[in-house]
Amino acid sequence: MTTELPPAWTLAASAFNWTPDVIRAERTAPDLAVGIVADGIAPIIELEPGQLWRSFPVSTDAEVDALRRDLDAAGGSVSIVGASLDDWLGPGRRRSEAERLGFLLPQLHAARRLGAGGVRLPIGQAGEALLRRLLPTLHELDLVLYEEIQGQQTPDSPATAAAIDMIAGIGDPRVRLLVDISMLMPELPPTYLEQLAAADLPEDLLTRLTEEWRDPATAGAVVELLRSGAVPPAIHTLYMNLLVRFGRSDAADLRGILPLIGAFHLKFWDLDDTGGRVTAPIRDLGALLAPSGFAGTLCSEWGGHEWLLEADAAYMTRRHLALARRALVDGATSA
Structure with a gap:
């Protein structure tokens, strides 16, 4: 049985997984990011520039170039960087469309300088007018802007559906969806339920959350x-x-939007795979993608560090990538 992913699928790891380490500041955020590659965890990474550089959102060329050199030396590369769009200049002062464009453009140039293939924003935040103004720069810099859908957002919920229709209407491959599989949770993470139980929530609600x-x-x-x-x-x-x-x-539920999806976050919370809590959604995703012609990154992103404060990010990410690879292959070969 094959153990190889389809050639157009690329596994990556997110530096977001190391957020507790960034907060502890025993190593610099750029050093932690390079360590993901240097320690053999993943050669391709997603980055959160807001965690990397105090100068964000106008990162200096020197900072970007230094990280690029260190990643190149370690044999690594960057897939997508998390962009930010602050719509407000202060209380009651919303940025104009020109100011919103000006806020994003330095981030796009930094992403290109870093060697990334794309930037990411929450779905619907940019809006059609800004996306159309960004298109010439996206083409010039050879970047894709990904709008992310996650959690309880669904393709048919009104606001999300409107944003998806807008992307489809723009009709340009430089604007695509990124799907976070936090949407696809058959059960809640046991370690999360333990946190709720310790807080003395009503037993009947805990039972519902555990079983239903x-x-x-x-x-x-x-x-x-x-x-x-x-x-x-x-x-x-x-x-x-x-x-x-x-x-x-x-x-x-993703079948109808597959042509618009360019990347995935393989969100995980803990590694308890009892009943396929972790791997079943990934296996189902592999089976869905195999016949679709999908080409892009599938990035391990750990959300459970919010409560698993002492867990080791390197261990969690290595284990999850191994589980995800096997689940994707199993799904793809079953399609």
């Missing part, structure tokens, strides 16, 4: 508890993952 995550009634119960004010303040941010970051879709 995809039941629409569970979503109602989550909202009801939040509105009641009974969510402990200490876990309020963590609890909001239930409403935003954790999805209930299936891989098949």
Whole structure:
């Protein structure tokens, strides 16, 4: 049985996985990023410039060039960088379209200087007018702008569907979707449920979350508890993952938008694969993509460092990449 991915599929690792290490600041963020390659974890990485350089969003050429040299020396390269679009200059002062363009352009030039193939924004944030103004620069710099869909966003939810239709209407391969498979969660991560249990949430809700995550009634119960004010303040941010970051879709729900997808985030939270919690969505994705002609990156992105604060990012990412590779191959060969 083959162990090789289809040649147009590229596994990558996100430097976002090392966020706790960036915060601890025992090593610099650029050094951590280069270490992903130098330590043999992955030769292709995604970067978050906002974590790399204090000068972001107008990164200096010297900073960018230094990282590019170090990555080149380690034999690595960059696939996509996370862009930022701050729409506000201050209270009540929204940036004009020209100012929004000016905010993004230095980030595009830095991405190209770094050797990246694309930049990433949340879906719908840029809007059609700005995307069309960016197109000449995207072509000039040989970059793709990816709009990311994740968590409880679905292809048929009104705002997301409108943004997808806009991308389709632009009809230019320099603007594409990036899908985060946090959309495709058959169950919640056990380590996350442990955090909720330790906070003394109602037992009936914990049972629903454990056994009936995809039941629409569970979503109602989550909202009801939040509105009641009974969510402990200490876990309020963590609890909001239930409403935003954790999805209930299936891989098949992506079928209608496959021609617009240029990259994936293989989001994982922990490595407990009981019942295929981690690998089943990736296997389903592999089976969906195999006959579609997909070409692009599939990037390991660890979200669980939000609560697994002491876990080792290198270990988690290595293990996840191995699981993801096997699951993708299994899915592709079953298609």
